[in-house]
Structure formats: C-alpha cells, structure tokens
Amino acid sequence: MAELLASGGSMEMVRAAFDNGADAVYVGATGWSRRRAQYEMDDDAISEAARYARSAGRILRVAFNTLPASSEVPLFLARTDALRDAGVRDFILTDPGLMMALKNRHPDTILHASVGCTIINVQDALFYKEAGASQVVAECRMGKATMRRIKAEAGVGLEVLVHATTCYTLLGRCTMSSYTKQGHHVDERGKDHFPGSPNRGGLCYRICLSDWDQVGASGELEASGVVLPNRAYFLADDIPDLIDLGVDTIKIQGREYSVPLVGRMVRFYRDLIDACVRDRAGFRMDPWRERMARIVADRDVERREKTAGLISESLDR
C-alpha cells in the first residue's frame, strides 16, 4: 500500500502528522532543506522526532535537499554521520555527488532523490538510482504514462506530491528568487543558508507570484496583470489512480502551514487512502469533495498570507 508522507516543520507538527495517520514524516535539517530555518529542525529535535517515529513504528526522513557549496561538503558528512549515530537512516537529497558520498560512507542509509532533482523521465530515474537513490520524487507535472514506465523499468520507488502548488518554472531549475535578492547567513556550524535561494538554502521569495506586466522591445505594454502559472497538480481525485499505478509514496507538503491544518490534511488523506484501498471497486470521490474544499480554502488563506509576506520581504527598502 502507498505510504503517506507528511511534513514536519516542528516537533509539534511531527507528532500531529504521526498521530493523524502519516506513515512517514519528513523534516529538514537546519540550513539544509528547501524551507527557511524556522521550519527546519536541529539535531536534538530530529533525534527526538526519530525516537517518536520509532516508538510509533513509523519512519522519519531527514531532508538535506539543498545544493550546497563544495566547501560545505565536510559539514554535510559530519552532520549526517551524527544523525546516523542517532539512529536516522532515511535521507532526502538532491545533489548526486552528495548521494554517492553518503551511500559509499554508510551503505545502510536509505536515500530518496528529492523533488529538487527535477526527475522528468525514466532515464533520470535510472541516473539517480545509480547515484544511490532507492526512491525518486516525480517532477510535479509528470504524466502518468511516465510514472508507469518508471515503475516498470527503473526499479526504484516512486513518490508523488499531491496538492503541491507547483512553480511557474520547473522546481529545482529556477533561480528567479535569488536573482532578485540573495544574502548570506552563516550559522554556528558554518553552514550558509543562502537566504533567497530555494535551491541552496530553502527560502524562496516567490516573486513569480507577483503581478507582472508584459512589455515589448520598445517598452510598449503588451499585457498587464500577467499571472505566471502556478497551479496545483495531482489533486485528491488522482489518488485512486496513483494507488492503482503502484506509486510507493504519496506526499503532502506543508511545513510552513499551521499544525492544526497539517493535522487535518494528514487525517483527510489517511481516511481517503484507507477508504480507497478498503473498497477500490466501490470507491467514489464525491463524498470527499466538500471536506477537501474546506481544507484547500484554509490552506490557500495561509499560503496567500505567507506569499504576500515573502514578496514584501524581497523588496529593497
């Protein structure tokens, strides 16, 4: 059965996610994941979360899925060594070099290739398998035919994000945010958080969600109020198909959302997946839509508030 993977932006959120039925929870190591530090966890908190996961018979996955500087590789190895000593075996990575280094150093680790790898075809999946990944995250707009091929031919697990609001560009291949604003924050361990670069430090100012005008060569206005497409893919409606397809992990993002909202989201997807698996032939989506709509509305309110704050933060004063 497909694993339900939920977000853990704090210890409180980790507990809420597990308590509401998540099979696995991912957390970000401070300075090393695709969210800003306030939604990441230090080693003590990660160890506590890992203990909680083990006590519940579940999995805690730790994201080191930013793309660091070469000079930070020793920091990565030291930190993953320490977490492994604390019992963590599951890691989410983006850089294929870091994947190989960690797998060679600790063959018992379980590595997942992050959404930041932008895996869009079966050959991509095979590349990251060779780099040490046992599971790959599908690019957010991957078609189901490609998913089938990866399942059939690549010999790796497949993870799909549901209800993720995708980027205008391909996630992992965008530097629009850091083009407008990027700073440096070196923490006490020596890790640069590269604020402004989602690829390098996690904080994205989401400037793509600003209102844009399209202007021609001579400055003539071609279109005003242009919206760069930023839609959600793979909604709850797709879950039965994803289960049929043999997807190994269904992931719901949300480290930046409130703990109650994440708890409701996890419970909703847990109930939906269980109902679908219990009676696949008789499963109908209609009864679930109203509950889903309420969650989506609340989520969008929280997201809009966060986005407005991020865009404002990115402006030069």
Place this chain on the structure above:
Amino acid sequence: MHGFELIVSVASPRELEGTDLSPYDAVCLGSPYCRRVEGNYAEELDLLPGVVSLLHAAGKRAYVTTPAVPREADLPHVARLADAASDAGADALEIHNMGVLRIVREKGRRVAVHMGAYANVYTHLAAGVMRDAGAVRVRPNAEVSLEEMAILAREAGVEVEVLVHGKIPLGVTDRCFLLTEPEESDPKCPSACREVHWLTSRQWVLKTVGKGVLSGRDMCLLEHLPRLVADGFRVFRVEGLYETAEYRSEIGAVYRKALSRAFAGGEFAVEDRWADAARRHAPRGLCNGYSFGTAGRTYVGTVLQDANPEV
C-alpha cells in the same frame, strides 16, 4: 588548452546569419529551451553536417546543445540528436538533463560531453559524478560564485565554463508562456519568441522567451577578466540566444580583445568603446552579482556599475 576559448550560443541559421563569428573559438548550436524554435539546430538534424563542416572549415569548434527538460516523449529524438551530432563530427554535446547524460553514456560516449547551465552543477562531487559519466566540462549553475567555481574546477578535475556576458538563465519550463493555445495549434508559434518580451513587476525586470526565463540585465564580467585569468578559468561564453546578430558580433569582438589583453598580463583597463558596447546592448542594465555571491541582478564593480536604468 592553450590560451582561452570564447564560445557563443546560436540557435538557428537565422541567428547565425549576419553574426560575425571571427571573435569566437567555438559555437554552441541549438536552443535548449524549445524544440519548436524555427530552424533549431538541436531539432533539425539534417542541418548539422553542413553547419559543423562550415564551422570546422572556419577553424571553430562546434558544440550541439540538447533539450533542457526532455520529457519521456522527447527522449527518442534526443537519442537521434546525439547520434546525428556525433556523425556530423561535432566536438561536444551540451547536456542539461541527467537522463540525457545517461543515454549518451550508454551509447558508448561517441562524443565529448559538456554539462550545460541547467544541469544544476553546484558541487565538485556532482561534477565528479558527471565526469565519471563522460562529462569533460561543466558550466556550474548561475548561482555558483566564482570562488566556488574555482574550487569545483580544482577538486573535480573538469574544465569549468564561465558565462562572461549575456542573459543569465533563470528558469525553464515545458509550457510556452507566450502562447494562449496549445503550441501545435497556436498561430503565434513559432514566431512569438522571435520578438523581445520583458516581464516587469515592482523593481524587477526579466526576459521571457516562452519556455525560459532569463535575466533582464546582462551578465557582464568585462572589468573582472584579469581575476578570471588569475583564477585559472579558460573557457568563456557569450550568451547569444534570442539576441541580435549585432549583439553577438559586437559583444564577441569586445571580449576577444579584452580577454586577449587580460591573458597577456600587465595593465588592464576597460576601454570606453568596450563599455559603450556593453551598455548599448543592455537596455535593462548590467549585472554580475551571482559571481560575487550576491543577488544575481546586482552589479559588483567600479566601471559599469552605472549601467542600471532600473531601480
């Protein structure tokens, strides 16, 4: 490699026409953004033997780029493209996607591989993985600073290519932003991306080419060339895609002269006519910030820092 190599990107015969290639040592053929770009050398495989021969006869190296985001349905074409580039005698294939790298490796590495701007090379370890898969050269992601690039080159044992001038690649997608209908039926395709379109919001300007987002400002490392030489960089690119023939010709001429002077050693100063050309061809200003670890759109330096008409 003796001296240095200056590369220009050219998508199609239309872009090649009128471009003075004399300043350049190598031409990277094709657009990685969209297979539907008219005359795209990475799509029109029949064009490759002729243009590669032409470049070789002129003493230039010929590289061929590949689609930056090839979906599953694109891979058969990419495999044919790799064969066609090799058969045509191309000197290297530029690759942005790890799946494509794997395909070329599985074909027996018939052609040298250069990792392109969208390959997301940030660390020497990643460059090492790509080297082991056949890459001899990498262009680090735009966000990687010059200081990091020097480490990467030293530790990974691969050539590092530096973008010295032109629009910075900021994002890529596989749906054309300039079209309102599916690309097969929209009458604006393929002409829409031949025209210049800017996206403006608040204090920002970007350039859209349909499936790609580029910087509004032009990367310019003119005044920093002596540092690049001192740091050991030898491979430089002028981004010529979606620019005019005059842009490619004049900016190339500036960098040929400037790099020659920087490599000769001794005193180096940006000549007024070089600065004028850089300013004239950058209506939205100049930048080089990623190179020095700051935001990409900032300009670090003392010579052309005034060339920013935007806020």
